[in-house]
Amino acid sequence: MNPLSPSTVPAHVAIIMDGNGRWANARGLPRAMGHRKGVEAVREAVKTASECGVSYLTLFAFSSENWSRPESEVSDLMGLLKTFIRRDLAVLHKQNVRIRIIGDRQNLSGDILPLLLEAEETTRNNTGITLVIAFNYGSRDEMARAMRLLAAEVAAGRLDPSAITPERIGASLDTAGIPDPDLVIRTSGEERLSNFLLWQAAYAELMFVPEFWPDFSRETFIAALSRYAMRERRFGGLQPAATLAVGS
Numbered sequence: 652m653n654p655l656s657p658s659t660v661p662a663h664v665a666i667i668m669d670g671n672g673r674w675a676n677a678r679g680l681p682r683a684m685g686h687r688k689g690v691e692a693v694r695e696a697v698k699t700a701s702e703c704g705v706s707y708l709t710l711f712a713f714s715s716e717n718w719s720r721p722e723s724e725v726s727d728l729m730g731l732l733k734t735f736i737r738r739d740l741a742v743l744h745k746q747n748v749r750i751r752i753i754g755d756r757q758n759l760s761g762d763i764l765p766l767l768l769e770a771e772e773t774t775r776n777n778t779g780i781t782l783v784i785a786f787n788y789g790s791r792d793e794m795a796r797a798m799r800l801l802a803a804e805v806a807a808g809r810l811d812p813s814a815i816t817p818e819r820i821g822a823s824l825d826t827a828g829i830p831d832p833d834l835v836i837r838t839s840g841e842e843r844l845s846n847f848l849l850w851q852a853a854y855a856e857l858m859f860v861p862e863f864w865p866d867f868s869r870e871t872f873i874a875a876l877s878r879y880a881m882r883e884r885r886f887g888g889l890q891p892a893a894t895l896a897v898g899s
């Protein structure tokens with residue numbers, strides 16, 4: 652059941668799932684336990700977003716900078732992603748969820764790439780919520796890869812530089828075809844983007860919530876969506892106040 656008015660629900664919510672390590676530390680547990688608990692919060696967030704009528708949910712799962720963490724933690728995170736896809740793919744498919752992966756696919760270990768491709772392929776024709784998993788993702792890396800592609804097209808004489816518009820750049824990013832996020836939420840009280848969707852979030856509403864990711868419940872999510880409904884979005888314009896509210 653959707654507890655929110657459909658007209659005020661953001662079409663695309665993107666979440667920086669932060670604070671797994673601190674959640675575990677606060678309990679005297681190893682960081683890996685925080686990540687494991689974080690997977691449960693992922694399942695709940697997908698369900699809540701879907702029930703509330705969100706069309707796209709993007710989750711920042713592993714950044715291109717997270718490789719700098721200790722090897723054991725990187726390996727825990729890779730293991731969790733693999734387990735998540737192996738265990739949850741069938742359920743997500745049954746729930747009509749369509750999966751998209753964004754991030755650099757080069758140089759991923761041999762057993763991860765096939766799983767990511769399988770998740771996308773299996774759910775390609777689903778018509779429910781699109782779950783976008785940002786994995787080995789960093790905005791600057793994404794933009795550099797897109798620029799290299801466009802530069803190669805120009806060098807080959809297939810693209811005139813004057814055709815490099817914001818739309819063309821957007822269509823060259825990993826998120827091609829996905830609308831820009833309306834709302835970016837970061838958990839754990841940190842107030843930064845950490846190289847997440849820098850291009851796409853140009854006009855997103857930003858929300859920083861104090862809960863560590865494993866504590867991000869259905870209630871917390873719905874409260875964030877309710878706060879979003881009160882925001883006024885202007886996109887640089889000057890519409891009369893009455894038409895500015897998200898839900899108008």
Ligand code: IPE
Nearest residue numbers: 668669670671672673712713
């Ligand atoms: C988010 O939690 C998960 C990933 C970045 C993969 P963290 O691991 O960043 O947890 P904190 O920020 O150290 O608490």
Ligand code: IPE
Nearest residue numbers: 667668669711712713714845
């Ligand atoms: C951002 O969180 C990346 C993910 C949530 C996957 P980090 O914990 O890596 O970001 P910083 O290092 O605190 O900026």
Ligand code: MG
Nearest residue numbers: 669670671672
């Ligand atoms: Mg963190």
